[in-house]
Amino acid sequence: MPVTRSAVARAVYRGTMRAIDLNADLGETVGGAPTADDAAMFAVISSASIACGGHAGDAVSMRTSVERARATGVAVGAHPSYPDPANFGRSAMPIEAAELAASVCAQLAALVDAGADVRYVKPHGALYHAVLADRAHAAAVVGAVADLSDRVGRPVPILGLHGEVMRAAAKVGIPFVLEAFLDRAYLADGRLVPRGEPGAVLDDPAAAADRAVRLATEGTVVATDGSVVETGAASMCVHGDSAAAVAMARAVRAALDGAGIEVRAPW
Template sequence: MRSFIDINSDMGEGFGAYTIADDKNLLKVVSSANIACGFHAGDPRIMASTVEKAIENGVGIGAHPSFPDLNGFGRRDMDLTPWEVTTDVLYQLGALSAFVRSSNYRLQHISPHGRLGNLSVNNRNYAEAIAEAVMLFDPSLIVMTEPGQLATVAQENGLKIAIQMFADRSYKEDGTLVSRIEPNAVIYDQDEVVARCVRMAVEGKVQTITGKDIEVNGHTLCVHGDTEGSVLLAKKVKQALLEEGIEVKKLEDWL
């Protein structure tokens, strides 16, 4: 059983006057935040405010870059060249970093969002493009991803990785997530989610959508902020982990 684990959530995913999650209260519970950088959500005011609140709570700050797909929330396929992906990710790292550095803080990690993140797990070209952006920008950044191509490429290039496990998403037998367009992709029963999180952290196992157990070996648990009741869920998950003797700490403090 592990001694430490990180709890992360996607943050800053509103735009203008619109918000979709209770980031203010989530930031009092999680240990790391993946902050949207303007391509799928977020704007300068939201980025500045989210960074400020994250710092107030001692939360590790990560960039959450995506395809340039504001209308589709970064969840649509885009046929981009590796150079386009590298430069798009660099652009977003730079944007968020401006707000972080102006507050005398530093970026902890990068966590690719949506379809870009999905493709980077299975497509080596996208994985290499993202890793190149990280190496050009700051090789000390932790790459938060699922098992797959991005994790492999990052390690090949000497980058730190944090394997992400998902609190409220269903898994397939190959260890990937069930697509959100399919039934039962998101688990809404909070007691079930909490039990799954504890089992992933303590036993390194999770039950798939077909009922089969598979192994998971991650460093960080993602609780999605846009899931109904996410703040209460994050609190329950954190408390259950603490009761198992697992301390919740941001990645850079122990990884």
């Protein structure tokens, strides 16, 4: 559902918001081979969502990502998925909630064991979208994040969109941070155009840069039908595995810097 903002939120976006997070999904190695130019992406983002074995990534890629994040001052987030590397985590998976919770717990633990100071958790792919509507899967993910929070001794926020996962997080006191996408098309109701449909994935760096500045100053994106969607987002994503990812991220960062908008992690 589109965001209905409070008077306070409207005031924040009425040209006064001077900082926003820029995140990318990284560490997504498949068979030991990277799917993105991670080094280039780490140079311009403020938060990195690191694959932790569910859809991609392994012990080596996790350690490498943690080291890159430490060297560049980038916050590390965990990017757990359905345990489905064959489909890169982008297919719906009929899995029992208890099994999903165990898998997500194991993925989060693997990233911590790789040396990460995990500042947030962002589900990946099909799981990201499933937890918006599937109450059982949302509760499973939130339960895993609550276990991680207990392990590290502080609440670990979840990054995502409005839906069941946001409500489940609120019930157990897990912070929730809203996200918007710079390289995905939006429907009028605030959902993303499904991958595979024409125009779902955007690849124009200039358009992404314009969207980023608009999101940071107004909190809105323009949907495919021309309507304006209010996002309430405090973090913006550029997917690291798209062909234009590096050019897009650099264009976005340059536009934000030029507009006097600080790029920083909110964690």
